[in-house]
Amino acid sequence: MQSDGHVIDIRDLTKRYGELVAVDGISFSVARGEVFGILGPNGAGKTTTLEMVEGLRKPDGGSIVVDGHSVWPSPKAVKRLIGVQLQATALFDYQKLWEIIYVFGSTYGIHRSRRECVELLERVGIAEKAEAYADQLSGGQAQRLSIALALVNDPVITFLDEPTTGLDPRARRALWDVIREINYRGTTVVLTSHYMEEAERLCDRVAVMDHGHIMDIGPPQQLINKLGAEAVVTFTLSRRLPLADLGGLEGVNDCRAQEELGYELVASDAQRVVMSLLDRAREQDVRVENLDVKGATLEDVFLQLTGHKLADDEAAPDGAEASQPRRRFGFGGGGR
Amino acid sequence: MKTWLDLLHADFQMMVRNRQALFWTFFFPVLLMGLMGVVFGQEDAFTMNLQIVNQDGTPAAQSVVTTFEQVPGVKTTVTADRQQALDALKEGDYAAVLVLPPGMAASFAKGSLALPFFYDNSNMIQSSTVQSLVQQVLTEISYRATGTQPAFTLQSQGIAALGFDYIDFLVPGIVAMSLMTNGIYAVSGTFVSYREKGVLRRLKATPMPLTSFISAGVLMHLITALIQAALVIAVGVFLFNVHVASGPTLLKVGVLALIGSSSFVTIGFFVAAVAKNVEIAAALGNIIGTPMMFLSGIFFPMENAPAWIQPVVKAMPLTYLANALRDVFIKGATLWFVRWDIVVLLVTATVFLVLSVRMFRWE
Numbered sequence: 098m099q100s101d102g103h104v105i106d107i108r109d110l111t112k113r114y115g116e117l118v119a120v121d122g123i124s125f126s127v128a129r130g131e132v133f134g135i136l137g138p139n140g141a142g143k144t145t146t147l148e149m150v151e152g153l154r155k156p157d158g159g160s161i162v163v164d165g166h167s168v169w170p171s172p173k174a175v176k177r178l179i180g181v182q183l184q185a186t187a188l189f190d191y192q193k194l195w196e197i198i199y200v201f202g203s204t205y206g207i208h209r210s211r212r213e214c215v216e217l218l219e220r221v222g223i224a225e226k227a228e229a230y231a232d233q234l235s236g237g238q239a240q241r242l243s244i245a246l247a248l249v250n251d252p253v254i255t256f257l258d259e260p261t262t263g264l265d266p267r268a269r270r271a272l273w274d275v276i277r278e279i280n281y282r283g284t285t286v287v288l289t290s291h292y293m294e295e296a297e298r299l300c301d302r303v304a305v306m307d308h309g310h311i312m313d314i315g316p317p318q319q320l321i322n323k324l325g326a327e328a329v330v331t332f333t334l335s336r337r338l339p340l341a342d343l344g345g346l347e348g349v350n351d352c353r354a355q356e357e358l359g360y361e362l363v364a365s366d367a368q369r370v371v372m373s374l375l376d377r378a379r380e381q382d383v384r385v386e387n388l389d390v391k392g393a394t395l396e397d398v399f400l401q402l403t404g405h406k407l408a409d410d411e412a413a414p415d416g417a418e419a420s421q422p423r424r425r426f427g428f429g430g431g432g433r
Numbered sequence: 434m435k436t437w438l439d440l441l442h443a444d445f446q447m448m449v450r451n452r453q454a455l456f457w458t459f460f461f462p463v464l465l466m467g468l469m470g471v472v473f474g475q476e477d478a479f480t481m482n483l484q485i486v487n488q489d490g491t492p493a494a495q496s497v498v499t500t501f502e503q504v505p506g507v508k509t510t511v512t513a514d515r516q517q518a519l520d521a522l523k524e525g526d527y528a529a530v531l532v533l534p535p536g537m538a539a540s541f542a543k544g545s546l547a548l549p550f551f552y553d554n555s556n557m558i559q560s561s562t563v564q565s566l567v568q569q570v571l572t573e574i575s576y577r578a579t580g581t582q583p584a585f586t587l588q589s590q591g592i593a594a595l596g597f598d599y600i601d602f603l604v605p606g607i608v609a610m611s612l613m614t615n616g617i618y619a620v621s622g623t624f625v626s627y628r629e630k631g632v633l634r635r636l637k638a639t640p641m642p643l644t645s646f647i648s649a650g651v652l653m654h655l656i657t658a659l660i661q662a663a664l665v666i667a668v669g670v671f672l673f674n675v676h677v678a679s680g681p682t683l684l685k686v687g688v689l690a691l692i693g694s695s696s697f698v699t700i701g702f703f704v705a706a707v708a709k710n711v712e713i714a715a716a717l718g719n720i721i722g723t724p725m726m727f728l729s730g731i732f733f734p735m736e737n738a739p740a741w742i743q744p745v746v747k748a749m750p751l752t753y754l755a756n757a758l759r760d761v762f763i764k765g766a767t768l769w770f771v772r773w774d775i776v777v778l779l780v781t782a783t784v785f786l787v788l789s790v791r792m793f794r795w796e
Contacts, residue, residue, distance in 0.1 A: 151638055173640050181638040183631060191450035192443060203439040204641035246635070 110159035121309035134300035143289035180252035188231035205250040237268035293395035328367035328392035335384035440649035462611035493538035605758035606731040616697025621704035658694035678765030693754035699785035706792035
């Protein structure tokens, strides 16, 4: 297993709840050292998949090998190797943060000093809360604590189940830095998300999942490019240029003038278009301002693959989503 | 092992820091005991103040006095002034006055003995009790003197139980009650909230077996039970002058506390197993706990309760714990003497353990 660089190998994994097939014979591998995302709406089977890999839920069929160990039937060996962050935070009342870190470390046979516990809290950016109780944390801080708990055993792989659900955009971005840092130190990260932006920004590879199936798998950009979708490049210029001039740029499919000095270019390869636009502007001694590229996103990939949109807290609900019952789990803000 | 001790430590830390739990666990039983002791203890309904007027003064008369002085729960004082004693009786200072007239020893030797006996009949329960008590003691003395039968020991239930202060009755009851509430409410509340919050699920993701977590929790509750019992008894002894039977009474009380507590801890687990959330657990705990608290003879003896309720009384595990604790605490009974109470408690523990293991859900 390790020879081909895979740290997780999943074959034909299946889980049923009565009539419902929650995970329907999926297969995929996770490479050592990557950030791997499972992207899909609530109810797609992401959490069930993760829980089977984590040894929390017994599969009905298929095999899971983690770092050379078969997870089932006895998941204990794998539990030692992995760090787990669950959707519902597990917090003791009346235990200080550093004490919670200590107790959880102790369950792995790791007995940290207080200073070492605080160091781990420092890694996720909540060292100043070391003496606080868990119920005094904000939503973002609670998530950081729960990620710290996923690191207590210095795991080979860290599983993060919707780590940023319920957080405001700023807290979410701050958490991305934490996750990048974990990965930078050499830990493989497997996360689930229903935020396409998160998967796009954070993940080396993404599995798009819906109704228990994996629809496609690959690096986010590759999945987007596969769509052949067009990007829209908008900008303003310091003085007007002839439309034909801009329309003639390499890779531009369409060109429109907007109000004032605004322009809009439609392109299949936004990067190439932006480069040639900047070249042209320099030649003409024109300044390009307010440059913005609205490319195709994983959202579009998802729409293409499944025929419906991802349930996204930030997106306004639309008709496509109404057919998808939206179940919200997670953290009711800073309450816990 | 270190992990397990860490868990135990964390469990204790959490309890000590939780002021509310601390109050209900340790201070509420003491408070309740104090309140009940002050309110109901003052009537002295369970103590006999007996005045003996010794006009005889012979060694035989003195031996009667000594016998009465040894009767537990009877406070015997001696005087030679009959009129003064009767005046004091009218004042309510005494429950009864027994007169040992001059020449008592002589008539006693002839086998006929009529001792003037005066009692306060304003309190019916007390007067009937004191009559039967004195009658019984005298019967014993006469048997002993005539030698027709071996001497009685005054271990008759009615007299021993009623012969003590109310607080002596109350303390073992409060110990039993606090073991019950700690077992049922604390255990079910804690574990249901752990399940609700996903703590159990999160712990399942660690390599530690959940049995370690649960056994640490159970041990914490058992130790807490011992501390509770010790605290109630200590306050009872120092503040209310509770009688503790001689011998290794506290050791036996400790054993009973552990057995009783394990029986209620398993009931607590059962509640946690069937209750979906904390609110349901609390309601269910009340449904089980409240009738027990009032129908198990914690505060008042249930012997005098109507007959129709006796089957309910007998169905309560707490009845057996309270009875066993009382027998051991007051009368210095052996654990063998209360073996059937222990059996009932252990059977309860086993039944509920099996039920909770079958029905427990981790999420």
